[in-house]
Amino acid sequence: SAVISQKPSRDICQRGTSLTIQCQVDSQVTMMFWYRQQPGQSLTLIATANQGSEATYESGFVIDKFPISRPNLTFSTLTVSNMSPEDSSIYLCSVVSREAEFFGPGTRLTVL
Amino acid sequence: EDQVTQSPEALRLQEGESSSLNCSYTVSGLRGLFWYRQDPGKGPEFLFTLYSAGEEKEKERLKATLTKKESFLHITAPKPEDSATYLCAVQAPGGYNKLIFGAGTRLAVHP
Numbered sequence: 001s002a003v004i005s006q007k008p009s010r011d012i013c014q015r016g017t018s019l020t021i022q023c024q025v026d027s028q029v030t031m032m033f034w035y036r037q038q039p040g041q042s043l044t045l046i047a048t049a050n051q052g053s054e055a056t057y058e059s060g061f062v063i064d065k066f067p068i069s070r071p072n073l074t075f076s077t078l079t080v081s082n083m084s085p086e087d088s089s090i091y092l093c094s095v096v097s098r099e100a101e102f103f104g105p106g107t108r109l110t111v112l
Numbered sequence: 113e114d115q116v117t118q119s120p121e122a123l124r125l126q127e128g129e130s131s132s133l134n135c136s137y138t139v140s141g142l143r144g145l146f147w148y149r150q151d152p153g154k155g156p157e158f159l160f161t162l163y164s165a166g167e168e169k170e171k172e173r174l175k176a177t178l179t180k181k182e183s184f185l186h187i188t189a190p191k192p193e194d195s196a197t198y199l200c201a202v203q204a205p206g207g208y209n210k211l212i213f214g215a216g217t218r219l220a221v222h223p
Contacts, residue, residue, distance in 0.1 A: 001158065042199060044155070082211040092155050101146065101211060103155035 002027055004095040004104035012110045013083055020079045021107045023093035028073035030096075034066070037090040037106070047089075049076045085110045114139040114204050118214035125221050127215045128189045130204075133217045135200030136182040143203040145183050146211065147176050150197045159185075 003026040005066055013019050023032065034046040047057045055068040068076045080087055090106040119134045137145065138139065144163050149155035160169040162178040169176050175186045185198055197218045201211040 042215045100158050100161055102158055106155045
């Protein structure tokens with residue numbers, strides 16, 4: 001299975017600011033995914049990040065709010081822009097390896 | 113609309129008391145059904161992938177089964193360390209890997 005790390009593991013931010021979350025994988029992967037898990041809820045896909053192309057966003061998520069970078073096959077970033085308390089969630093990245101999807105440990109974001 | 117429903121929302125068991133968790137789904141053309149375990153404050157941990165009706169997979173005290181409309185996660189003689197939220201997800205048809213998750217079942221196993 002792929003080993004995935006995320007930074008930061010948690011953060012507390014003020015409304016109106018932005019936070020960039022990093023995701024590092026121990027092997028080269030074509031597709032990386034970003035999810036949001038709001039308190040007490042299940043996972044919702046934000047976007048799919050492919051190296052060398054624009055990210056594909058799911059309905060309800062836009063690039064201006066959640067810009068994504070994918071500079072190489074082992075790394076991606078998700079920025080949560082102009083944050084509000086409603087953005088308080090766990091943000092997770094994932095990759096597909098050998099027909100299963102593996103998740104990072106998550107970034108717990110609290111917006112005050 | 114593709115949908116995944118898990119039941120029960122929460123389950124409390126005594127150590128050694130076997131039970132099953134349910135995941136029912138509606139999807140046009142199932143490509144795969146996945147089970148994950150999630151501990152508080154952590155990312156989901158992959159357990160199983162099932163692809164076709166009749167398929168079964170086992171890992172320690174867990175066994176996952178699949179029919180055309182639902183999947184079951186059977187837990188045999190559970191231990192307190194099995195306490196976690198168990199998530200079910202289906203892979204929707206399409207050109208890329210998109211998982212649709214259920215809300216999960218919170219399992220608590222008491223000694």
